[in-house]
Amino acid sequence: MRDYLQYKFEDTPGFINTFDELPLWSATFGLLLLKHVELKRNLTVLDIGSGAGFPILELAQRLGTSCKCYGIDPWVNANSRAKQKISNYGVTNVAIIETSAASLPFEEGSIDLIVSNLGINNFDDPPLVFKECNRVLKPGGKLALTTNLNGHWKEFYTLFEDALHQLGKTKLLPALTKDQEHRGTIESISKLFTNSGLTVNRVFEEIFEMRFLDGTAFLNHSFIKLGWLGSWKSIIPEAEQPAIFGQLEHNLNAYAEKMGGLTLTVPMAFIEGQK
Ligand SMILES: C[S@@+](CC[C@H](N)C(=O)[O-])C[C@H]1O[C@@H](n2cnc3c(N)ncnc32)[C@H](O)[C@@H]1O
Structure with a gap:
């Protein structure tokens, strides 16, 4: 309880190394994601294509410790960066898993929310990733992504x-x-959802x-x-x-x-x- 009262910022080279490094590009899309994504208690959340830890670290902290969060990415160096941030920031409800979203290491029907910021343009086989997302989502679970069009x-x-x-x-x-x-269109991306068995329920476009x-x-x-x-x-x-x-x-x-x-x-x- 009130762990935050014990926190003491230490201005070390190791800390500054992982501070303030979110690319503006990722941030712009991330703000759109964070504006609309559902925040609820007790969620199990997965970020596919979590790169150097965004947005899963931000989301994990905004959701708080009733939620358990995972970042999935095959990129070895980005994952080690994400892990350094987790340790430096003292975030306790997020873990990074080094693998491809084409084969998610989760049981069928075990995840409440999957997010992906700028992931889909980078997946080799997007239909396979969507199929995997559908498999691991609980009934009623959501997949929320942001992308350039x-x-x-x-x-x-x-x-x-x-x-x-x-x-x-x-x-x-x-x-x-x-x-x-x-880069897809709303129609082509919606098709990826529906072809995998998911129903598109919210779309927000910005320029x-x-x-x-x-x-x-x-x-x-x-x-x-x-x-x-x-x-x-x-x-x-x-x-x-x-x-x-x-x-x-x-x-x-x-x-x-x-x-x-x-x-x-x-x-x-x-x-x-x-x-
Ligand atoms: C444009 S980056 C976005 C990273 C981060 N989400 C952000 O907003 O900065 C795309 C990410 O997708 C990852 N990626 C590529 N193929 C993947 C796959 N099959 N499964 C999971 N992640 C993948 C890349 O390694 C990279 O980290």
């Missing part, structure tokens, strides 16, 4: 397509379209904007280099990359000059299904 960064993709047209590289357009369409000074700033941003550039480069033969990225950067910069900055829109959704 098709239409994501449409300004960027339009200028990318322009660059391919300008350089006569239209044969690369289908691969670029495929990259864009990797947010990401602003950059210009294309050069955008393409050199650590987040872009880390999370996106690899997939764009994989579409283009290596020998053609300097010319195509040069044209793309030029297009982005010209657009930013005309518009007073590079503003990219991101449609996103919270979708909740029930067993």
Whole structure:
């Protein structure tokens, strides 16, 4: 009781190492999830694709100790980070399990709530993960996820397509379209729910904007280099990359000059299904 009265913050290198490191990208979607997700006592909660511990650590603390929470992710280094945070923050109701959500280590009908922040675009086999979610959910249990939708960064993709047209590289357009369409629509994601036997009961859509000074700033941003550039480069033969990225950067910069900055829109959704 009143354990919080015993808490003493110690400003150690180990603590600061795990403090204040949630990517803005994850945070934006996470806020949408935390705005709508159900908070109730005595839940068993699972976060699939919990990465470095978000949102499961936040959710575990917002729910309190009547709830037992688990984060599932196959990413070894992210899991060790999440475990460091659990220890540094003294969170007692969450455990990290290193595995794929394609095969959940839980009994049938044992989970009340499954969440996933930006997970589904990263699963190799989303229908299999949804099927597993349905298996482990209790009757009436919920799966709530947030994701970016098709239409994501449409300004960027339009200028990318322009660059391919300008350089006569239209044969690369289908691969670029495929990259864009990797993000689902409300309809295609709802289908994943219903095909697995879950009923979609709540959908909330929002749009947010990401602003950059210009294309050069955008393409050199650590987040872009880390999370996106690899997939764009994989579409283009290596020998053609300097010319195509040069044209793309030029297009982005010209657009930013005309518009007073590079503003990219991101449609996103919270979708909740029930067993
Ligand atoms: C974009 S990150 C999101 C991480 C975190 N939820 C956040 O909001 O920052 C996607 C996560 O899904 C994980 N992932 C990929 N395939 C997975 C699978 N089959 N099962 C569970 N997690 C998976 C990745 O390792 C990564 O941590």
